[in-house]
């Protein structure tokens with residue numbers, strides 16, 4: 001039997017339509033989505049004006065209601081039909097019209113139509129209109145003409161305004177209070193783009209092509225070991241932990257719908273949105289058939305209700321939908337028909353005395369059935385009183401191996417009083433819990449935590465303790481050892497991380513060739529110098545021309561996945577991979593800090609980078625990735641700045657020509673006309689130069705003046721300040737200061753003063769924030785595990801404070817010695 005036809009797998013380039021109530025955030029999301037997918041944004045209002053030569057209001061006033069309504073619907077249909085591919089289409093009020101809804105229903109057979117859903121109270125609050133209740137009632141119809149749903153979460157914790165939310169709990173660095181917290185727009189952007197990546201099925205592929213060692217590039221089922229953190233809806237509704245407490249507790253979350261509160265669908269949509277926003281891990285969506293603690297349902301009610309809940313999961317674009325294949329065939333088929341891009345986990349559960357043994361032919365038949373149905377993963381679990389004897393498991397494995405490929409990955413386990421045991425070598429998506437969440441509704445209440453499971457892998461010698469480093473000519477100040485070590489302790493990995501001062505490639509080589517070398521963060525003078533010696537580089541590192549993370553390649557085959565899955569294992573490695581987390585950390589910090597008024601407009605926005613080393617290269621690349629096409633570079637040594645500018649202009653020229661050629665081949669929108677010849681990085685030779693004419697003053701400034709020179713001598717601390725004329729942006733901007741020794745550099749002090757006396761719209765991102773972000777990403781690349789972000793940020797600031805304190809004490813002691821000496825003398 002062939003798998004049921006997937007009715008929601010649309011062409012990769014099919015236009016995406018956004019519908020929803022006024023005030024739901026369609027325009028902003030549309031803008032973000034178009035930027036992310038590099039598509040054209042079509043807005044209904046603008047389209048109407050272009051088609052009729054007047055605004056809707058004008059048309060209504062001139063032609064009256066009846067003619068307007070006719071025209072409106074004609075234009076609406078035309079807008080859909082003439083923009084079938086390559087667009088994000090934002091629908092306005094027309095989608096409240098029934099004829100338009102019919103058109104949308106038809107369109108949704110071949111296109112994603114996303115209902116943008118926002119809490120009713122928020123919309124009522126935002127619209128403040130007399131007809132708001134009516135609008136909200138009408139909005140319900142949007143569900144029926146859409147095939148996806150995005151819950152535009154209102155999260156009060158993201159609404160602290162700039163100036164109060166920068167402090168990391170328990171720390172007291174001088175910049176707390178000046179820095180930005182994550183803006184609500186940033187969070188929405190991250191969630192929405194992740195959602196779009198699932199709708200368009202481009203997420204993992206893109207990540208894999210760009211940086212194969214990043215955690216998002218290898219889905220959990222293709223890793224050597226992965227853990228699914230179980231979170232029950234019944235628990236989440238009333239949880240006593242913070243979301244951050246769940247960070248790094250699993251490689252993905254299994255959301256189990258085991259509770260039916262009032263307004264169930266909205267509750268579920270909200271929880272999916274929260275998991276996406278707060279934890280950023282893939283979601284497995286599971287609907288429990290007979291939840292403990294809920295009323296019994298008739299067979300019919302079960303069928304109808306569960307089908308709807310399952311389909312809601314698909315509409316929400318969850319990464320994985322868990323489907324019990326022992327349920328009614330029509331339910332299974334229906335879900336499979338609507339699966340879209342969500343991966344399907346086909347389940348077979350066996351409970352108690354009836355638990356079919358692994359030896360039983362039915363287990364193999366079950367697997368084959370899931371394979372025939374096109375499941376992406378098969379999950380077979382036995383709840384029994386004892387584990388299966390080893391020889392039965394061997395036999396099961398052999399029989400499984402004889403099934404013809406392609407075989408979906410198998411998650412198989414016995415669950416007994418002894419916990420979860422897997423009969424297979426591959427331990428993927430093993431269920432785990434948070435240590436502090438007891439839940440008697442859970443059949444797997446006694447399962448282990450990710451921490452203990454990982455610890456066990458090392459104790460069983462399946463993984464090896466390794467040594468990691470930060471290497472460079474002066475690393476004594478580095479906060480990386482403290483941050484990484486705290487993260488290893490948190491996730492249950494017995495690795496070590498230390499700073500080793502070295503400045504020659506020979507010495508670096510000696511360290512890296514050890515069998516227990518796990519990876520290194522690199523700093524000056526290696527970031528550029530190591531490039532020719534790498535076997536593999538991420539796409540970003542190649543573009544930047546510098547790396548700051550070095551990993552050994554220990555795969556036994558040529559397949560990159562094999563290298564990726566050999567992390568946390570010792571052994572000889574003669575070849576290395578290089579990646580760059582400097583640029584992505586700067587990008588994350590910029591995004592977090594940019595105010596909506598300063599959102600990048602490629603033709604207008606300008607950025608300034610100070611410096612010309614590896615970090616300045618990363619900063620330029622971050623600006624390019626943000627869409628900025630007017631980047632200025634200042635460096636004390638002019639020739640080095642010119643070299644870096646030439647590198648990026650050349651790179652941009654080459655990639656633009658390549659994209660233009662590809663556009664002709666695949667029809668995807670490439671760079672704008674003339675982009676190939678554009679100079680995107682320009683050098684400003686002197687601080688006494690006026691800001692270049694015809695360009696806006698910069699709204700993004702990144703200072704990469706190092707605190708140490710490449711050959712290890714301590715330089716005078718970063719001393720750059722902006723010529724005042726360059727600080728003229730009427731909308732303020734963001735200054736990222738990478739130096740943190742001291743934290744209050746002259747530039748930071750200057751911006752504080754500007755902020756206090758001239759324009760409050762300037763925001764500073766300090767070096768500690770960026771360096772913590774770098775460690776987070778480096779940890780993930782090096783170990784393949786999600787990082788405990790909050791912990792790393794806390795350790796970063798606390799360690800910095802301790803270092804400051806130690807230095808103060810040392811200075812005092814030195815002064816004392818001098819004074820004592822003077823007295824003796």
Ligand SMILES: O=C1C[C@@](O)(C(=O)O)C[C@@H](O)[C@@H]1O
Nearest residue numbers: 478479480521522523548582
């Ligand atoms: O610049 C930095 C910071 C760093 O040197 C550290 O000490 O943590 C580590 C480098 O990889 C990174 O590029």
